[in-house]
Amino acid sequence: MRETARTAAMAGLGVLVGGIALKTGASHTVWQIDPYKCSWCGLCATACVLQPSAVKCVQIYPMCGYCKLCTGYFEPEPNALNTAAENQLCPTGAIKRRALEDPYFEYSIEEELCIGCAKCVKGCTLFGNGSFHLQIRHDRCVNCNECSIAVVCPAQAISRVPADQPYKFKSREHHA
């Protein structure tokens, strides 16, 4: 009887330990930002162990308004709606603006230049449709055991996600 109980206890412990290991094992999970929790604080640009950061802005085109006055691209009060550096919000000029049919413009991110500062994300979310948001790019992220951005993230927006579903993109379907 005692032997049976001991075996059951050991088996239970094994399942528990195995479950925890599976859940926390770095080889099965990666870090990612929940765009709906992100508060655009700017720490992704400065707290990452990589410089420039592994965090990049992504553009969800189906959510974009293709606005002439894109509040993720332009300073809050730009001198003019053109591509002059003084009018651009992005500190590294990582957002590209391309004219489509009048009065629509397409905005895309040049990831090599993006530092993940979230200025554009805040502008787009506060005053636009929120199609810009941050994601950790896994072709760059070194998947630290403890993510140094997650440690300081005031919104606790960064957590481990399954490696086979490594991104948390916004989507229109999510909202609808």
Next chain:
Amino acid sequence: MKQPPPQPHESAIALTRRGFLGALAGSAATATVGAAPAPPSRSNPYEYKVDHLFKTDPKHLLYDTHGTLRLPVSDGRRVAVGPENQIWVSAGKTLLIFTSGLEKLREIQALDVIRALAVDADGTVYVAVKDHVEVFDPQGRRREPWNIPAANTWFTGIAVAEKDVFAADARNRVVLRYDKSGRLLGRLGEKDTSRKIPGLIVPSPFLDVEVAPDGLLRVTNPGRHLVETYTFDGSLVGSWGKTSMGVEGFCGCCNPINIAMLSDGRCITCEKGIPRVKRYSAKGEFEGVVVGPESFPEGLRTGAVFNKWDGSMAGVDAATDRQGRVLVLDQASNTLRIMVPKKPAATT
């Protein structure tokens, strides 16, 4: 040099199990703190500075709050004024009807989430849900819903005139003109160079229409930051509006989101981004602020409740009554507030 021999009391400390574990935990904590890198500074060198835009200069404030009502049903979205100054509010699928003093009279259930409503002079109410229009007679009985041809319709505004009903379809960037039986009579606001109509630009699901006291329509053109005037047959008569984060203009990518008309032709505008309700003259001159951004809850100001793309993007709606009051519905706090013009300061 010889070390002094250990004193008996030093070598014979009675270390209990609890004390040992406590000491171990303390050492571990100390070691962890000592080994952890200093947290990075929380200052943000890339800060997007817009806080100053969320404050209203008191000299622009034209109205005082006369009363507020927390809605008894969640998801308050639109407000309108009906006969006898009754206040009609939509909340989810429910129509709430109040007296002008905010006493609840009754409620009506629609079949889907209500996105806009307009009340006719006889009490008939036209309710726009996502892709069709429901009609309720003055007793609250549902009439046959209008059959709207499937065209990815996304109604966000509705207005009623003597013989016509106008429904603003944000997705198709058009205002549809119906008679009161639901027969489609025409389309307004679409790009037409032969009629010198530049077309409605609607980046986010907000497009509103109102019938003005001059017998013409006012239609928002949010992507162009304009309020446009149309005849019922779709001729563009004029427009006004200015793009600006400043209080005199319309902010962000697309505003105003909703409008209401005062009986003398002045226009009340509602904005998102910088949530604010303002008053313009009949010619479109900025007159002042009804409710400023600082009066709305934090979620509305920070955009924390903006993350919806189904037309329920948190925003503000307004209506006016015959007393000249402005009724402001704030979706984020689900609160209706009655704003009355400030009394002029007494002069000696």
